[in-house]
C-alpha cells in the first residue's frame with residue numbers, strides 16, 4: 381500500500397497514515413491546535429494552513445471552496461474536516 | 476437577553492424625539508433600551524444599552540448602516556422615516572449580523588426590497604439563515620477591505636475586521652466626514668439619549684467592562700483591527716452600542732490598544748513563559764509539579780513558574796495565563812474528575828484568548844485517574860495545542876516517576892523554544908496514547 385505522512389508542525393509530530401485519511405481523523409489525537417466546530421465543512425473553524433504538500437491533498441469540493449472563499453482563506457488554506465491526504469508528505473499547522 | 480423587573484421598566488434618559496444628525500447628512504436612527512440587564516449571557520448591563528443605527532445621505536441615495544434589535548424595530552423605523560423614504564435606500568450595510576443589529580433587517584428589506592445589502596463574506600452564512608428562502612430575492616453583495624459603496628457625492632469604504640467577537644465583523648468608513656462606523660468595536664452598554672461622549676454621563680466604566688467581556692477573548696483580532704483602522708485617524712467613531720465618540724477619537728483607539736496588550740507585557744523580554752498550576756490533596760501531585768518545574772527550568776529561554784491554585788485568587792491567574800505561552804495543569808483525580816479549583820480556573824479561561832497556547836496536564840490518582848484526560852479535553856476545547864500526552868502517576872511518585880515528570884517538563888519547555896525533537900509515529904502507537 382502506498383504510504384503517506386501527515387506532519388502537524390505545532391506539535392512536532394508526523395503520523396504515518398493510509399492514503400485517503402482526513403486531517404480531522406488525526407489532528408485531535410496528536411494534540412494539534414487545529415479545532416473543529418461543525419465537522420461538516422460549514423463553519424470554517426477548522427481552517428488549516430498547508431505548509432508543504434498541498435498537491436498531495438484531495439481537490440476541494442464545491443462546499444469547501446465556498447467556505448474557504450467566505451473565510452477569505454489564502455491559497456494554501458484548507459478545511460481540516462474536509463480534505464484528505466492522498467499520498468506523499470503533507471505538513472500543516474492551525475490556520 | 477434578560478430584562479429588568481417587570482413593572483419597574485425605566486424610561487430611557489434624554490430620549491431624542493426623532494433622528495439626530497451626528498455629521499452633515501448622517502443621522503442617528505437607533506433605539507434606546509433602558510430595560511436590558513444581561514447581554515449575550517456574558518455580561519450585566521446595569522443601565523441598559525442602545526442599538527445605534529445610522530442613515531447616510533448622498534446625492535445618489537441613502538445608506539442604512541446596521542439595524543436594531545427586533546424588539547426595538549418600531550423606534551428604528553420611526554426615526555428612519557423621519558429622515559428618508561424607503562425608495563431612497565440604495566444600500567444596507569450590515570457590519571455584523573448578531574440579532575441586536577440585524578433584528579429589524581427582514582422588515583427593512585420588505586420595505587426597501589431594491590436596496591443592495593453589503594456585509595462581509597463571513598456574514599453571508601448568518602444572513603442565509605436569517606433570511607431563509609428570501610435570501611435569493613434580494614441583491615446581496617459581500618464586501619471586504621478595498622471595496623466601497625458609491626452614494627454619488629460620497630463613498631463608503633469597507634474594512635474587514637473579522638473575529639472582533641463574531642467571524643463576520645467589519646467596519647465602514649465615510650471618508651468625507653472621517654467618520655468610522657465600527658458596530659460592536661468601541662461600543663459601551665450604556666443607555667443615554669444625549670448620544671455623544673461629551674454629553675452623556677460617565678460611561679468610561681461601561682466602555683472598559685464591555686471590552687473585558689466582549690472583546691478580550693479576541694485580543695489578537697482586536698489588535699489586527701486596530702492596525703487596520705488607526706491610520707484612518709477618524710474624526711468620529713460611531714459604534715452600535717453606547718455613545719458616539721467625537722472627543723479626540725484617537726484616545727479611544729489608544730485605550731483599546733492599551734487594553735489589548737497583555738497585562739504583564741513587561742519584564743520577560745524574549746523569553747517564553749510556562750506556568751505550572753496545580754492542586755494537590757495529599758502532596759503527590761505537588762511533588763510531580765516540582766519535578767515538572769525542575770525539568771522545564773533546565774531549558775534556556777523559558778521562564779517557568781509554579782503556583783498552587785488553592786493559594787491564589789482566580790482573576791490574577793487568568794491574567795497570568797493570558798500572557799503565558801504555555802500552561803501545565805496538575806490535578807489529582809477526586810471523585811472521578813479534576814479538582815474543583817481546576818474547573819473553576821478552566822471555566823474562567825473563556826474570558827481570554829487561549830488559542831494556540833501550549834497546554835499539558837499531569838496528576839496523581841488512586842484507582843481510576845479520569846482527571847488528566849478530562850482536563851486535556853477541556854484544553855483542546857480552548858483551542859490549545861497539546862504536544863505531549865498527559866502524565867499520570869498512581870498515588871505517590873517513585874524516584875523513577877519523578878524523573879519521568881522532569882523529562883515531561885524538559886520536553887514541554889523544548890516545545891516552547893522550538894527545540895523539541897520531531898517525532899514520527901504510526902497509527903497503532905497513536906491509538907495507544
Ligand SMILES: Cc1cc2nc3c(=O)[nH]c(=O)nc-3n(C[C@H](O)[C@H](O)[C@H](O)COP(=O)(O)O)c2cc1C
Pocket residue numbers: 515517640
Ligand atoms: C457572544 C456570542 C458568541 C457566540 N459565539 C458563537 C460561537 O463561537 N459559535 C457558534 O456556533 N455560535 C456562537 N454564537 C451564536 C449563538 O449560539 C446563536 O446566536 C444562538 O442562536 C443563540 O441562542 P440563544 O437564543 O438561546 O441565546 C455566539 C453568540 C453570542 C451572543
Ligand code: FES
Pocket residue numbers: 415416417418419420421422423424425426427447459460461462
Ligand atoms: S469544522 Fe466546520 S468547516 Fe470544518
Ligand SMILES: [Fe+2]
Pocket residue numbers: 571573640641659
Ligand atoms: Fe455582537
Ligand SMILES: [Fe+2]
Pocket residue numbers: 573575576658659715716
Ligand atoms: Fe452588538
